[in-house]
Amino acid sequence: MTITDMPSTTTWNAAYWNSRLSSRAQIMTASAIREILKITQEPDVISFAGGLPAPELFPLDAMKQAFTTVMEKYGPAALQYSTTEGHLPLREWIGRQSNIPPQNVQIMTGSQQGLDLLGKVLISEGDVVLVESPTYLGALQSFQPYLPHYVEMPTDEQGIDVDALETLLKTTPAKLLYAVPNFQNPTGRTLSLERRKRLVELTDRYGVMVIEDDPYGKLRFTGSELPSLYQIALERAGGDPDQVNVIYSSSFSKTLAPGLRDAWVQAAMPIIQKLIQAKQGADLHTPTLNQMMIAELLDDTLPRQIEIVKKAYGERAQQMLAQIGQHFPEGAQHTVPQGGMFLWVTLPEGVNTTALLSKAVERKVAYVPGSPFYALGGGENTLRLSYSNATPEQIERGMRALGETFTEALG
């Protein structure tokens, strides 16, 4: 009897496969956005759904030059294994921006990895994690496998309501607070300076670690720059990065290009040390070549790109806002972002933006329904619009179609 004659004793049905999965995998679900994006990817649909940077602005020539420089400078070392911490010149440059040493900087394979590994090293099952209402869906997805207990912080036009936060902290034993203070994903809102200071003071007093996710901070097109929570906390700590309760995460995805997957986390050494251990098990290190290429682009290309990108996104945001004024029905409220890639629309209670999406797609325009951005559900009448990856012509045509869809829905 050969091996192929032996009968398999397994019944290959869904119950079998489900029994093979970990308990955490059994509660994982596909990203709602991802599923929605699939139906909106037909080429004739104008999509304000994805959070994609504008590819026509990518610095192609500088990338080519960076690749050539890296191959000349490093040769085979650019293709070899490298350290888990990351390429030292890149970490040194990042450290200098905050006046901290490179050892407090850990390179990540995209800021999504930073969130995953922070979840892994910080969240035990049932730990209370405070999130904005609404919050970045990708963070919920990264943290979920570690089984947190989400508690939502109320927000308004200036971001997190810190008075409500204080009330929460008095009664809720929170482990972690996750926030996107600049041009938040999904709302485009920015946390005010006074609230930043209060938030740092409160989380320090209550011993709550803060993950500050700041992929868009450099892309401010109106108003003046605000210090990060990290900077405020570092100043409070007399400049000692190992006495800072805020973990800062940022990325080159929105300023240079996302396809290289290069981001970083800065934190106190006890956190960094655990992140290094977790990253060893997660992917050993971020691709060597990519880190070296990014490092070649920091002094000239990056500042130039930031100017180019924020000018373009500022114009596109302006145009989208103008179209809202022209085509959206009364009763549709929206945020006015000072930077970044997103704005947020709230329709009257009772309108369901998930149900409405198919009507919009019939009119060849797509958005992301807001509900998946709420950790605890709700927000059925909200939606996110991205202006970063649309031409002026697409914005005009798409927003008119969206206005028609909403006007019809509001009756």
Place this chain on the structure above:
Amino acid sequence: MTITDMPSTTTWNAAYWNSRLSSRAQIMTASAIREILKITQEPDVISFAGGLPAPELFPLDAMKQAFTTVMEKYGPAALQYSTTEGHLPLREWIGRQSNIPPQNVQIMTGSQQGLDLLGKVLISEGDVVLVESPTYLGALQSFQPYLPHYVEMPTDEQGIDVDALETLLKTTPAKLLYAVPNFQNPTGRTLSLERRKRLVELTDRYGVMVIEDDPYGKLRFTGSELPSLYQIALERAGGDPDQVNVIYSSSFSKTLAPGLRDAWVQAAMPIIQKLIQAKQGADLHTPTLNQMMIAELLDDTLPRQIEIVKKAYGERAQQMLAQIGQHFPEGAQHTVPQGGMFLWVTLPEGVNTTALLSKAVERKVAYVPGSPFYALGGGENTLRLSYSNATPEQIERGMRALGETFTEALG
């Protein structure tokens, strides 16, 4: 009172930071190998410790050409976000090698990520995971955060002892079996054909999923190629990849270059679907540029590289084995690898290779003590030697020094 005047209420000591960590992070430890590598990285130490490919063999010119081709062919899309599943032409090529559709192939950011995400979606706390004794340390590190209960499978010169495995399976409710059948890391051993068939039959009968880790399979320099566990299981399943209990993991790190971090997992769709969800939260996707570059190298460069690399490693292995014969004391046993990068030395009981390492480093040569490769401890008298990243002159000089070290210790 300004914000910096407010006193911090936190005492920034080790207990504070430890209290911030998840329970899984509290039991994470730095890789023993990583700590050892640090002390062996002085430039005048000949290191047989790291598992590094030979960088002088990397296909630099082909990489440069691949980059140019990718930029011409895809332009900005090479730098944009891409799908979680991975670059379709790459997945199609991989699928064709096993006669399975691309949907059963998931691209990973290095095979370490494959192990992490498989741990995440398969291992619940306390699940029994069967591992070889000894096994690949990196797998232990990837799985550990998911809190498995490791059970060791006895091994001999032909790899896993399948009779002992059958006895184990009768009494142990195992969830998962992890194995490196070809030129195992750390021992260099290869699982025989008969045992492969028995292993597939047994794990099918007892409903145990198998993770087959095969980064070195293409690097066979003596003997004839054996079918993978995956191929055997696929044949048993009549070619239906969705009725296969074996999950296959491999990589381009050892054949093309590790610094790009490009690897893959092939598995049944219910597993792939969960891996996609887990990967969304882990790093969204593997860097676009890197996948596209690898895809350009598959038809010409990859087969040529495989020939170049296995010829070089075969010569180095031969040379290291000859030096063992010449310089090692009697009582030092060793494996004879048919491929890959490693061989394994067993000194007489009572010799402690961890303690001996400092003596070796005094003689300017380094290895990895074997103990960390045992999930449950032991193996204090064993060590791993890598021949892939050493010149003939280094092998001669280093092995003589190692022989002296061991002769002194035994004698």
